[in-house]
Amino acid sequence: MPSTQTLVQVIKAELKSAGLSYAQLARQLGLSESSVKRMFASGGEMPLSRVDEICRVLRTDFAELAGRVAEQRPELRELTLAQERAVVADPRLLLVAICCLSQWSFEQIVEHYSISPAEATRCLAQLDRLGVLELRPQNRYKLLVAKTLRWRPQGPVMNFFRDRVMHDFFAGGFDGEGELITLVHGQLSPAAARELVERLRQLAEDFARQHLQQQKLSEAEKRQYTLVMGMRSWLFEGFRQLQKPRRLTRTASSRS
Template sequence: MSTTHDLVSALKAELKAAGVTYADLAVQLGMSESSIKRIFAKADMQLSRVDDVLRALKLDFADLARRIADEQPASRELTLEQEKAVVADRKLLLMAISCLSLWTFEQIVGTYTLSEADCVRYLVALDRLGIIELRPLNRYRLKVAKGFRWRPNGPVMHYFRQHVVHDYFSGGFDDEGELLMLVHGEVSPSEASALVERLQRVGSDFAQQHLADQKLQPAQRRAYTLVVGMRSWLFAAFRDLRRHPDPQDR
């Protein structure tokens, strides 16, 4: 979708929200209603005309641009280059995870031994990578979907397997709100796919609840990490005992 199309669509939405009809706008701009309809139908508007509409709406262009940016579809997966850049610096990775968890600048500085200057520098780096949009006063907007996934065989998951898996699974999983399940079984491939879809919905539910609970005070929230996995696999210690090795086990 072109930028002009986005701009005109946003103006339409603002007109509707303000209860301003094309007829009302035509009167304010000294134009015919048919001309206004034609301009919006073609989604082709000169900047001078955009300014006229904004004045009629008593809206600033910067506010409109920000609203357009907020409505852009978020990426559900980072590029290989983005992930490589993130894992190349553990402090940048920490900052990225903090942003994905929607932590404020003040929370990050208050929790970790990063200076304010370092935090700003890493926020700028994430902005340049296209992961966030940095805004005034060290605020930001995520440019990735909250429920996005790291690339299955990408740099971040490689880092996770090397440095995080043992640390994560070494816990007891016996505290409030914690659970560890290991379930074995045989099902059809189609049913396995259906189960994967349901597990993806659980991940999405977790992400949505995280967003909903942002209205709570930090003291009322607790950080959790949900890990969901399902694969056709045989434990390495048992593979040499199998009469007919399955290629999928390798």
Template sequence: MSTTADLVAAVKKELKAAQMTYADLARELGMAESSVKRMLAKGDMPLSRVDAICRALKLDFAELAQRVADAQPLLKELTAEQERSVVADDKLLLVAINVVSQWTAEQICTRYRLSEAEVVKYLAQLDRLGIIELKPLNRYRLKVAKTFRWRPHGPVMQYFRESVMLDYFGGGFDGDGENLQLVHGSISRALAPAFAERLQRVAQDFAQQHQTDQKLKDTDREGYTLVLAMRRWELAAFTRLRR
């Protein structure tokens, strides 16, 4: 959530970009430079003053507000409550997964049996949950980071384990571009995090390629789901045979 401090930080950034000093701003506002410094330090100013600052910067208030919104830290994961809300409705979960993949509302309507009104309704729910910022014409801005992941023990991953895992791993993984490898080994504990970081980079590369390929025709793209995992584990049947 944006705060007054975020607004002041945005104003200072715009001043720097415009190569405008506090003294310059003070002249534009008809104030003493010391008063401007004090005002920005305290973050205590009425909307009329913010309006005047925007005029001095030749910036619309809406543009400044957007700068503040864009500067907000992106979510690396949702809260458990947010995930429970998402997973409670299959259609909402579908739209959530698609927006994380940056599908447009039109693409979702084309691929799935959802009307435009339904998609807009679910986009509005995701906006209220803080996952996206819904914009005019059914466009949206993602509020999750590139490193976003579902909570390891959260409602969405629990849903995956209970309802999706057998369906996913039931495939042959022998189609074009498909692959399944099971590799077991004992390695240095100090090196294990490095392998986990490599997996994270692969996931980021996959997500980035997805974004890049959105400019291609639908007929030139295919939907793939990448599942990456690494954990300390041994098959229970093997564990029972340990000495």
């Protein structure tokens, strides 16, 4: 991510930590809320003079923000085999890891699940040692992995979900509000398949962005959703057994 974009992300994080909305920041800066939103939007412009003004509102300085930009590490998009084995070996650790990927606070975790504060703290500390997150004072944390973390296709976590979770997930009717299940089969060129896979990745990232943007909503306004996507070159075994043997295309030399 370019340094300018990273700076904007750091400022957004600081605003969230300070509990300042765009509307409140706009009033402090003497701007309209729409102007502030454009400034923080992708491709928006934020001159250094404006950064200085935002620093004043946040009661910090540019040097401190610049230091935090320098601390930014590229997000990991895949864990090592050893990391996955450690995460899946302890069901409570796996639960806390999934909650952290969803940006849940420490307080939300202990409120929603039968996990004591001591257990939750232990899990966060272990995830810190594993390099999944950076644990900060008062059980705050910074994720070191992408929200759209890719679990290894044949790794310990995906095998756990295949063995223990998939049946439970697909047993639902998928007929509730905001629910969908569909199955599409067809023949594509490898290039077209790669293009579709990339679009599916973008959809997963959009799901993650929507989740983060709606963190400020109350619990009564939200419901738990899980998005599962898969695409592979495959034909059901029962159908494959009914296929006729493919005829070999005769070449010009064999016909002569």
